[in-house]
Each structure stands twice: as C-alpha cells, then as structure tokens.
Amino acid sequence: MNSYLYDGSFDGLLTAYFYAYKDTDVHGIYRQSGYQPDLLSQPLTVPAQNDKAQRIMHSVQQNLSAYTMQNLYLLYLSELPDCDLLGLQYLRLCFSQGAGINHAKHHPVIRRVEDARYKVLHELDHVKGFLRFQQLGRHVFYACFAPDHNQLPLLISHLERRFSDQKLIVHDEKRNCALLYNLHSSIIVPFTADNAAELLEHSNDNTIDLFRRYFQAINIPERANPRQQARYMPHRYRKYMPETQ
Amino acid sequence: MxxxxxxxxxxxxxxxxxxxxxxxxxxxxxxxxxxxxxxxxxxxxxxxxxxxxxxxxxxxxxxxxxxxxxxxxxxxxxxxxxxxxxxxxxxxxxxxxxxxxxxxxxxxxxxxxxxxxxxxxxxxxxxxxxxxxxxxxxxxxxxxxxxxxxxxxxxxxxxxxxxxxxxxxxxxxxxxxxxxxxxxxxxxxxxxxxxxxxxxxxxxxxxxxxxxxxxxxxxxxxxxxxxxxxxxxxxxxxxxxxxxxxxxxxxxxxxxxxxxxxxxxxxxxxxxxxxxxxxxxxxxxxxxxxDAAELLDESMPNFDPDYDPKIIWAVRHPEQFPVEINTASYQQLIRVPGLGIRCAKRIVSARRTARLDFEDLLRMKVSLKRAQYFITCKGKYYRIQNPQPDMILRALKPQARSPYEQLSLFHDWQTTTPQGMVEVLNDNAYFPKKAESQSSSQNNLLPVF
Known part of the structure; x- marks a missing residue:
C-alpha cells in the first residue's frame, strides 16, 4: 500500500496523479504538511514536476473535457477529507469511460465530485458577498475571512474586475495566506495574523458604523425570521461581518 | 441633521x-x-x-x-x-x-x-x-x-x-x-x-x-x-x-x-x-x-394555505400522472411536485447513461417526499401503488405539532382514527397528533403516567 505525498500545489497534485495512476495499490494521496503516517501504508514523496503536470492537464483537456479539468481543480481547492484520492478515482473513471460519464449524476464517484464542486462554488458565491473591506490608506483596502474551502484563487478575477482601482489585501486566516493586488496583477503570498495586526494598528475606518445603522434600519421587525437569516447567512461567516455584531 | x-x-x-x-x-x-x-x-x-x-x-x-x-x-x-x-x-x-x-x-x-x-x-x-x-x-x-x-x-x-x-x-x-x-x-x-x-x-x-x-x-x-x-x-x-x-x-x-x-x-x-x-x-x-389559468380558476380563486400550488395542480390533474422518469420530457418532469429545475436537469442528464430506478434518484439527492406519488421508475411506483388524490393530500398535509408534546410510553393505539395506507407509512402517524377531532381531546383527559 502506497501513500503519495505532494507539496500542496496543484502541479504537485497532478504529478502525484501521474505516478499513482497506474499504481494498483494506492492507499491515499496527501499533502505533506498535514500527513500523519499510519501503519498500513508506505509514504512516497512526489516532488512537483511541471512537465508531468502539464501532460496530465493537456491529456485531460484533449481527451476529456474542460469541465473535467475544472472539477479536478475545484476538488483540489475543496480541501475536503480524501478529496485528493477522490480526484484520482475520478480521473481513472473518466479515462476509462470517457468524459460522458460526467452525465451519470447517480454514479457514486461523480456524485461526490459534484457535491464537492457545489460546495466550493456555493461558498464562492457567499464569499463574494460577505467579504468586508476596511480602508487602510487612500486606496488600500484590507479584508480577512476564513472560508471552508480555499477560495483565494477563485476570487482573483472577480476582485480584479470589480475593484480595479483599489489596492487590495485579502487575508485568509485559516490558511495563513493573502491575496495582494497592486492595480496591475495579483499574487497569493504567505501572510500571518501578526502581519495583519501590524497593518491594522493605525487604521480607523468608521464607515462600518454607517452600514451598521443601515443594517438595522432596513429590517422589518414585523416580519422577523431569524431562521431564514441563518440559512442564507450561516453563523460561521458572521465573525468577519461587523454589521451583524 | x-x-x-x-x-x-x-x-x-x-x-x-x-x-x-x-x-x-x-x-x-x-x-x-x-x-x-x-x-x-x-x-x-x-x-x-x-x-x-x-x-x-x-x-x-x-x-x-x-x-x-x-x-x-x-x-x-x-x-x-x-x-x-x-x-x-x-x-x-x-x-x-x-x-x-x-x-x-x-x-x-x-x-x-x-x-x-x-x-x-x-x-x-x-x-x-x-x-x-x-x-x-x-x-x-x-x-x-x-x-x-x-x-x-x-x-x-x-x-x-x-x-x-x-x-x-x-x-x-x-x-x-x-x-x-x-x-x-x-x-x-x-x-x-x-x-x-x-x-x-x-x-x-x-x-x-x-x-x-x-x-x-x-x-x-x-x-x-x-x-x-x-x-x-x-x-x-x-x-x-x-x-x-x-x-x-x-x-x-x-x-x-x-x-x-x-x-x-x-x-x-x-x-x-x-x-x-x-x-x-x-x-x-x-x-x-x-399558465395562470392552470393554477387558479373561478371555482378556486385563492390558493390553499396548506398546500403549494404545484401539488394542488397535480392532484386536480390525475390524467397527467404518473410520469415515467426514464421517458418523460423535461417539461413533464418539472411539473411533478417535489422535482425542481435542478433535480429535473440531473435526471435528464443521468438517464443518458442508464435507466434509472428509485435507488438512483435517492443517490442523486432527489427528494421523494412529494414526488413519490406522481412518478414511476421502470413502470413501478416507489411504495404506494396508484395513490388517489385525497390520499395524497392527507399524506402531505402539514402537521401542526406542538413542540411541547410529551411522548408517552403508553400509546393509545385504539383511539386514533382508522388508518389508511398512507398514514401507516407516514412516520408521524405513529404518534397521536393534536388538533385532530375528538379522539385527541379525549386523550387529554386520560391520566398522565
């Protein structure tokens, strides 16, 4: 039994798929950082190799479909338990049955892939709305959040399109990284809570008081429906939404 | 200001x-x-x-x-x-x-x-x-x-x-x-x-x-x-x-x-x-x-507070049902109570690869609570054969249950109303319900153990 370990990058994951694809005895595929050795399997560390990743990517796009490739990427971002192994099963299934197997929504593997896809994209919709910026400098804005799935790579295009004249720092507290946008391009860099505290030391942005007041004034008390509110805006997101506190 | x-x-x-x-x-x-x-x-x-x-x-x-x-x-x-x-x-x-x-x-x-x-x-x-x-x-x-x-x-x-x-x-x-x-x-x-x-x-x-x-x-x-x-x-x-x-x-x-x-x-x-x-x-x-005329007409100018408009339409048109999941058109599928746009699309997509049965529907997360009375898979109903309109309405009636009801070990089975097939299958029917004619008011008079 082999456990494949990769460095946490998508290229690394595709490289792991490259080597694990023909292996009949795969126990699991894990990120090196969170790996806990077990008694049953033997760990194999796979370094990320760009050419191998490219081969997989190219082959999926040529022989299968862009949709399949997108699913693999979203599975990777979902960070659900066993999502990497599921990706391998999905890849094997698609190559053996053709991309048309994606139609079989009742197939157990496809079902789980679709679930993960829905979870990531559904949360992306939430995040696009629930992100809250505060102003640090003249055109510098900072936001922090802690999504269940890794949303930063998916947010880039949306934020660049929408706030193209603002410098942005979007801090993912859970993964200790941040998206930086400097009016021209975006990168994702490691970023800790200490960095954030340093940045926020001198900020005093009071616009939230206005919005908080608006949030209260627009409510119709006669129609109170906190259950509906909780369904649409789950409590776990509210920590980062100052108007709800 | x-x-x-x-x-x-x-x-x-x-x-x-x-x-x-x-x-x-x-x-x-x-x-x-x-x-x-x-x-x-x-x-x-x-x-x-x-x-x-x-x-x-x-x-x-x-x-x-x-x-x-x-x-x-x-x-x-x-x-x-x-x-x-x-x-x-x-x-x-x-x-x-x-x-x-x-x-x-x-x-x-x-x-x-x-x-x-x-x-x-x-x-x-x-x-x-x-x-x-x-x-x-x-x-x-x-x-x-x-x-x-x-x-x-x-x-x-x-x-x-x-x-x-x-x-x-x-x-x-x-x-x-x-x-x-x-x-x-x-x-x-x-x-x-x-x-x-x-x-x-x-x-x-x-x-x-x-x-x-x-x-x-x-x-x-x-x-x-x-x-x-x-x-x-x-x-x-x-x-x-x-x-x-x-x-x-x-x-x-x-x-x-x-x-x-x-x-x-x-x-x-x-x-x-x-x-x-x-x-x-x-x-x-x-x-x-x-169409507006399909949902309401002069004989029924207002909606029923207990049932949604789709169910009411469906029970008033028994000739349109049951709908066979494997052959029905998309337009027919979305007219089935309990099936929405998303479920219907999933069904249409999945049946390109295989003939579906109820197991498959459940795996696709299609809720059968309402749909079961209106659909067949491979010619078979889910549990109840040929459900009649009044039976469906009884089974789908929203249940006003008080959150403070005390469950008793000593059920008074005999005092509940005679049960149709639906009620037997309906889980909630096993518990005496409030607000159901005299039998329940009698229950209240029974000594509490």
Missing part, C-alpha cells in the same frame, strides 16, 4: 420596497474604474427578517406631496422628514461599494415638488455616479409616475433596472387607497420602458456598440392584502404584465399595517403565507411553463 440620522430615516422609509435583486446585468468597466455587475446578482448581507441586502436601498427624500393610505411616508403622517443631497448619496454609495458592503444603489423617492423635479434629482445622482465616479456597479432606479418621458429615457440609459410600482392590483383599490395616482400614470412609463427595451435590443442585434437601455429589465411591485382582490385576479394581472411589458419580475409585498385608516383592513400580522403562495405561483409561471 447629520448623515447618520438621515440614513436612518430614509433607509427606514425605503424598507417596504421589496425588490432587492441585483441580477440580469453584465455591466463592466475597464481598468482603473470601479464596479462590475454580476449576472446572477450577489447578496451581501441578510437582515433579521431574512431578506437580503444587495443594494443600498434608500429614498432621496420621504417628504411626499401624496397621501396614499397604506404608505408610511404619506403627507398626513407625523414623521420626521429628511432629504439627502446628491453628493451625500453619491459618497455613501461609493464608500459602501468600495468596502464590498453592497452591490450597487437602489434609489427611490417620495414625490417632492412635482414628479418631474423628483425624477430629475434621481437622474442627477446616477449621472454623477456614472460620469464622475466612473461607477460601473448595479443601479436600480424607481420611475416616478407622472415624470416626463424624456427623464425616463435618460434614466434608462444610465441605470441597470427601472421599476414603476403598480402599488395595488386593481384600479378600484388604487382610486380608494391612492387617490393621487391613476392607472394611466403608472402604466405609461412601464409601456415606455418596454418600448425602449425592445427598440434597443433590436439595435444591439445590429451593432453591439449600441448603448444598452435598462439592461436588467424592468420590474414592478404590488401590495397584497390591503385590498379585496383574489389571488386569481393578482395572478392574471401579473401574467399580463409579463406578457405585455416583458417584466423581469413582479414583486408582491404582504401588507404591513403601518397606518390607522378606516379604508384599510385590520390585521394582526402581515399575510406572509399568502405572499409566499403567490411567489410560488409566480415561479411556476416564469420557470416551469405554467
């Missing part, structure tokens, strides 16, 4: 406007500008009444020359009055937008001075946002009834969505409750917007550089429960609005009693369930291919 007080008064005055959607537009700015519209719309927050905050929904002023009976801002009400300046609204919108609090602006106003003067103010705000601030976010503007066509035209080129409120579902109610407004006044701008949209979309077919006119379409809203119209009348009206004016949405707003007035009904709570049923019917008409 400072900004925060104005915001409180004018947001509070705007809260009965139901529309909150920010969908339908794909407006984009280039590099160095601010704002974009999302095709599907984005909700930014949700208030304690469960409604979303998508747009900054405010009135320009709540100082009104009209005296409509149902309205919070009517002239005869003793309320604090306020008015924003154009710059205040612009800076508020930009400040909120830059922090991702909102998706754009929804600007409405009470009528101050004259309709033209009010409309001109609204247009000024939008012009400033678009031209000076280079704002490409979503803007929803209220058309003021009676404003000149030229102003509506200007607004249409700048805003993403225009709406004119129909206020009440019939002309008589309008005369009674909103004597300052006439049917003509309300319908003319709607007609003009519709014409503009049609004309511009023809132009855009020739050249995509032609300017967009109200790209997210027009909407309207009416108050439900303030006057005596039946659901049938309301549904017919909204269906006509969809057809004649190519409305994107018709919103219903359950009447909230805010004024003391002899012309208005006395109610304790807003009729939110009725509003919900109307919205369900509205969805059936817009997405599920239903």
């Amino acid at each position: 400072n900004l925060i007080d104005k915001l409180t008064i004018l947001a509070d005055a705007a809260k009965y406007d139901v529309s909150c959607s920010s969908s339908g537009s794909t407006r984009q700015g280039g590099k160095g500008t601010i704002g974009s519209a999302a095709k599907s719309g984005i909700c930014h927050s949700f208030t304690a009444d469960g409604r979303c905050i998508s747009l900054l929904k405010i009135l320009m002023t709540n100082n009104c020359i009209y005296d409509c009976a149902y309205c919070l801002n009517r002239r005869s009400n003793d309320k604090p009055r306020a008015m924003f300046t154009v710059d205040e609204i612009v800076s508020l919108t930009m400040d909120f937008y830059r922090r991702n609090y909102i998706e754009g602006l929804f600007l409405s106003s009470a009528v101050i001075g004259s309709p033209d003067y009010t409309m001109e103010l609204l247009v000024k705000v939008v012009e400033k946002l678009r031209y000076e601030e280079k704002f490409h976010g979503y803007i929803h503007l209220k058309g003021i009834p009676g404003a000149s066509p030229a102003l509506i035209q200007r607004a249409g080129f700048l805003a993403d969505r225009l709406s004119v409120n129909l206020e009440l579902p019939s002309e008589q109610s309008l005369k009674l409750l909103a004597p300052d407004k006439t049917r003509q006044n309300l319908l003319l701008p709607m007609h003009q917007i519709h014409q503009g949209i049609v004309q511009r979309s023809e132009e855009r077919a020739l050249s995509r550089k032609a300017p967009a006119f109200v790209p997210a379409g027009q909407t309207t809203q009416m108050i439900v429960g303030a006057s005596g119209e039946s659901d049938l009348q309301i549904l017919r009206l909204s269906s006509a609005l969809y057809q004649k004016f190519s409305m994107k949405r018709v919103y219903f707003s359950a009447y909230v009693p805010v004024n003391e007035d002899s012309r208005l009904p006395q109610i304790a709570k807003p009729p939110v369930l009725r509003e919900n049923r109307l919205y369900q019917a509205d969805w059936l008409m817009r997405f599920y291919g239903f």
